[in-house]
Amino acid sequence: MSTLQKTARPKGKTLGRRIIENWQLYVMLIIPVVITIVYKYIPMYGIQIAFRDYKPARGFFGSEFVGLKWFERFFTAPTFQRMIVNTVKLSVFNLLWSFPVPIILSLAINQLRFKRYKRVVQTVLYAPHFISIMVVCGMIRIFLSPYGGLINLITGQQIDFMTVPEAFRTIYIASGIWQDAGWGTIIYLATLSAVDPGLYEAAKIDGASMFQRILVIDIPELIPMIVLQLIMAASGIMSVGFEKVFLLQTQLNKATSDVIAVYVYEQGIVDHAYSYSTAIGLFNTVINIILLVIVNKIAKKAADVSFV
Amino acid sequence: MNTKQKSVGLSDKTSDIILVVATAVIMVLIAYPLYYVIVASVSDPYDVYAGKTFLLPSQFTLEGYAAVFANSNLLNGFINSVKYTVIGTIYSVVTVYLTAYPLSRRNLPGRKWISIFFVITMYFGGGLIPTYLVVRDTGLLNNMWALFLPGGVGMGNVIIVRNFFENNIPKDLFEAAEIDGADNWTIFYRVVVPLSRSIMAVIVVFSMVAFWNDWFTALIYLQKDQAPFPLVLRGILITTEAMSSMTGGMSYAESNRISELVKFASMIVAAAPMLIIYPFVQKYFEQGFMSGAVKG
Numbered sequence: 001m002s003t004l005q006k007t008a009r010p011k012g013k014t015l016g017r018r019i020i021e022n023w024q025l026y027v028m029l030i031i032p033v034v035i036t037i038v039y040k041y042i043p044m045y046g047i048q049i050a051f052r053d054y055k056p057a058r059g060f061f062g063s064e065f066v067g068l069k070w071f072e073r074f075f076t077a078p079t080f081q082r083m084i085v086n087t088v089k090l091s092v093f094n095l096l097w098s099f100p101v102p103i104i105l106s107l108a109i110n111q112l113r114f115k116r117y118k119r120v121v122q123t124v125l126y127a128p129h130f131i132s133i134m135v136v137c138g139m140i141r142i143f144l145s146p147y148g149g150l151i152n153l154i155t156g157q158q159i160d161f162m163t164v165p166e167a168f169r170t171i172y173i174a175s176g177i178w179q180d181a182g183w184g185t186i187i188y189l190a191t192l193s194a195v196d197p198g199l200y201e202a203a204k205i206d207g208a209s210m211f212q213r214i215l216v217i218d219i220p221e222l223i224p225m226i227v228l229q230l231i232m233a234a235s236g237i238m239s240v241g242f243e244k245v246f247l248l249q250t251q252l253n254k255a256t257s258d259v260i261a262v263y264v265y266e267q268g269i270v271d272h273a274y275s276y277s278t279a280i281g282l283f284n285t286v287i288n289i290i291l292l293v294i295v296n297k298i299a300k301k302a303a304d305v306s307f308v
Numbered sequence: 309m310n311t312k313q314k315s316v317g318l319s320d321k322t323s324d325i326i327l328v329v330a331t332a333v334i335m336v337l338i339a340y341p342l343y344y345v346i347v348a349s350v351s352d353p354y355d356v357y358a359g360k361t362f363l364l365p366s367q368f369t370l371e372g373y374a375a376v377f378a379n380s381n382l383l384n385g386f387i388n389s390v391k392y393t394v395i396g397t398i399y400s401v402v403t404v405y406l407t408a409y410p411l412s413r414r415n416l417p418g419r420k421w422i423s424i425f426f427v428i429t430m431y432f433g434g435g436l437i438p439t440y441l442v443v444r445d446t447g448l449l450n451n452m453w454a455l456f457l458p459g460g461v462g463m464g465n466v467i468i469v470r471n472f473f474e475n476n477i478p479k480d481l482f483e484a485a486e487i488d489g490a491d492n493w494t495i496f497y498r499v500v501v502p503l504s505r506s507i508m509a510v511i512v513v514f515s516m517v518a519f520w521n522d523w524f525t526a527l528i529y530l531q532k533d534q535a536p537f538p539l540v541l542r543g544i545l546i547t548t549e550a551m552s553s554m555t556g557g558m559s560y561a562e563s564n565r566i567s568e569l570v571k572f573a574s575m576i577v578a579a580a581p582m583l584i585i586y587p588f589v590q591k592y593f594e595q596g597f598m599s600g601a602v603k604g
Binding site for chain 1: 318319320323324327328330331334335337338339341342344345356357358359362403406407409410413415416417422425426429432433434435436437438439440441442443445446457458459460461491492493496517520521523524528538539541542544545546571572575578579582583585586587590593594595
């Protein structure tokens with residue numbers, strides 16, 4: 001085989017020759033590359049309007065340079081502090097509550113011995129992930145309605161939860177766990193499927209209970225993946241799920257639901273304050289990148305796992 | 309057997325029972341809200357709001373579903389969504405395959421740089437407004453393609469597919485094909501595409517779900533009559549606009565009853581197609597994520 005391979009692909013080929021030989025691969029890449037340049041790279045270049053006073057007629061390049069004007073305006077906006085606090089609180093609390101759930105679920109599912117039942121559990125747990133956030137928010141609003149909503153029916157109350165600022169975070173986080181915790185188990189289950197079954201057998205013979213096997217075999221196996229997931233989650237602290245906040249926000253719960261992402265949308269798309277909105281978005285991105293670097297460094301030191 | 313040592317902790321049988329009971333409870337918690345909406349969608353709304361439909365429908369009726377498809381806005385949204393999902397999925401699978409295949413060929417000069425070029429877009433982007441302005445300047449406002457092109461190439465899917473090509477298609481096949489004189493293109497559609505059906509099924513389902521459920525892109529870029537189903541739902545469920553177009557000519561109580569029924573029925577219409585599809589490819593999910601995660 002190896003000799004055949006050598007005749008098929010001699011080593012001495014020049015770069016130019018190899019490029020010509022692979023011309024079809026480059027042709028295949030043309031469409032993806034063009035789309036990526038136009039809709040991914042040009043917008044990145046367009047971020048500079050955060051430092052300019054964007055006028056449609058002048059475009060990205062020609063608009064007047066205004067320095068940090070938009071950032072100053074954002075930092076002195078009346079709701080600035082509230083938005084920062086709400087964004088960070090929503091993300092951090094969400095991370096703390098949501099992150100462990102898929103791990104625990106996957107440890108349990110992995111120990112299920114009846115394969116058919118295991119499949120059913122997985123199918124049911126994945127289901128909410130495939131439902132539109134719009135439907136989920138519709139369900140939330142109907143269930144929490146003071147007039148015959150499921151929660152009020154069960155508890156015998158008449159609370160209009162959507163108007164209670166204190167309830168907003170709980171609603172957001174609980175519904176998020178309902179929708180995505182099951183889906184989040186996939187990555188951990190895939191990792192656990194790599195465990196050598198012989199290890200379990202050996203542990204069983206040594207008299208380890210199921211709980212001990214989870215503790216000694218499964219959890220160590222999961223640690224690198226947990227750290228990786230944590231790094232990714234932590235680097236997204238400033239990017240809360242915009243769509244859900246947007247759909248669950250009401251005039252009366254704004255005290256806790258007013259987050260940066262919604263402000264970016266309102267300023268940019270609704271009010272056409274293009275430069276201002278871009279500046280706020282950039283501020284958000286920069287904080288996310290800083291967080292990514294910090295968390296990555298901590299993880300590298302703590303667990304010898306690196307992501308970037 | 310090691311009866312002495314087995315006394316440590318709970319016996320496996322007890323643990324099994326606890327696990328089955330616990331997962332059953334979790335399944336009920338996950339499934340019940342959906343079940344409740346299904347029951348409510350075929351029950352009299354006044355009974356629903358009086359708490360008479362926790363387990364079974366009351367005064368069974370399909371009027372809600374009839375009303376969903378009789379309403380011109382909802383029907384139009386449904387047709388739009390089908391159209392966007394079909395075209396978007398084709399767009400997505402084609403671009404993902406066109407990207408993943410060259411990136412999986414180790415002898416492609418510049419592979420590393422091309423790879424970096426694409427991967428960067430996973431972590432950095434222009435953000436809402438710069439992207440919006442490019443979409444506008446390329447003439448895509450109020451054009452269906454604004455739903456697909458600004459997303460670029462689905463890089464998560466590209467990585468899953470590329471790793472599948474690299475790990476799950478035997479290298480011998482590539483070499484054999486090369487010796488037979490097959491060019492890259494022939495290998496692609498004779499070997500790679502036929503042998504990657506399972507992962508293609510996963511990508512198809514992921515794309516379908518994304519486009520079927522998308523509403524925000526349409527909110528930004530499209531006109532009202534181009535709205536997909538979930539965006540029309542927003543008017544009914546979230547901003548609760550009047551549904552006069554549907555309930556005109558009815559008594560107040562009757563139109564109220566129908567609008568409440570439509571709320572439940574339309575949510576089921578929106579959710580059902582994807583809930584029916586995903587179990588068919590469920591067994592490939594772990595495989596896809598594994599190959600995606602290990603070398604991503």
